[in-house]
Amino acid sequence: MDRETVNSIEVLDTGELFLGLEGRGKPMYQHVYREAAGVYWDETRSGFKSTPMKDWSYSQWYKQIVAIVRYIGVELALADDVTWSGVSEEEKAEIERVKAI
Numbered sequence: 001m002d003r004e005t006v007n008s009i010e011v012l013d014t015g016e017l018f019l020g021l022e023g024r025g026k027p028m029y030q031h032v033y034r035e036a037a038g039v040y041w042d043e044t045r046s047g048f049k050s051t052p053m054k055d056w057s058y059s060q061w062y063k064q065i066v067a068i069v070r071y072i073g074v075e076l077a078l079a080d081d082v083t084w085s086g087v088s089e090e091e092k093a094e095i096e097r098v099k100a101i
Contacts, residue, residue, distance in 0.1 A: 001070075002026070007079040008047070009062070009095065011086030015052035017061040020045060022079060032072050039068040048076075058087055059094035 008020035029041040029048070038051040048069055050061040066076050078099055084092055 001073050001075050003075045003077060005079045006047075006076050006082065008083040008085070009087055009092075010084070011053075011058065012049065017050040017053070017058050017065070018042065018045065018047050019049070019062070019065055019076065020047035020083075029069075029072065029074065032069060035068050035071050037064065037068045039065050057094075058091040059098065062095045063098060 004025065005022040006019045007022040008018075010018045010020065012018050023046075025041070025043075025046050027043075030043065031041075032048065033040050040049055040051075041047075042049050048065050050065060053061070056064070069076055078096065087095070
């Protein structure tokens with residue numbers, strides 16, 4: 001299993017949750033969409049993102065992204081110095097509490 005470090009978590013203007021990777025990722029990450037679970041690879045930004053927020057909180061989407069990415073053989077871990085953008089302190093605390101599934 002590949003291990004990638006998430007060094008940025010951001011709520012995009014589109015309402016999607018974005019997990020930016022410290023590394024550049026791999027081309028095969030684009031296949032995560034095949035899991036049909038609302039998780040996509042953003043090659044330009046080098047990270048995984050959700051569909052726009054609707055019924056789930058950001059921390060629920062974080063858990064979903066981590067779980068779905070495991071299906072393609074990638075384990076995500078939070079960096080010690082994550083850059084946060086657009087995420088409330090409450091959601092940030094919940095994501096940090098979970099760290100990984």
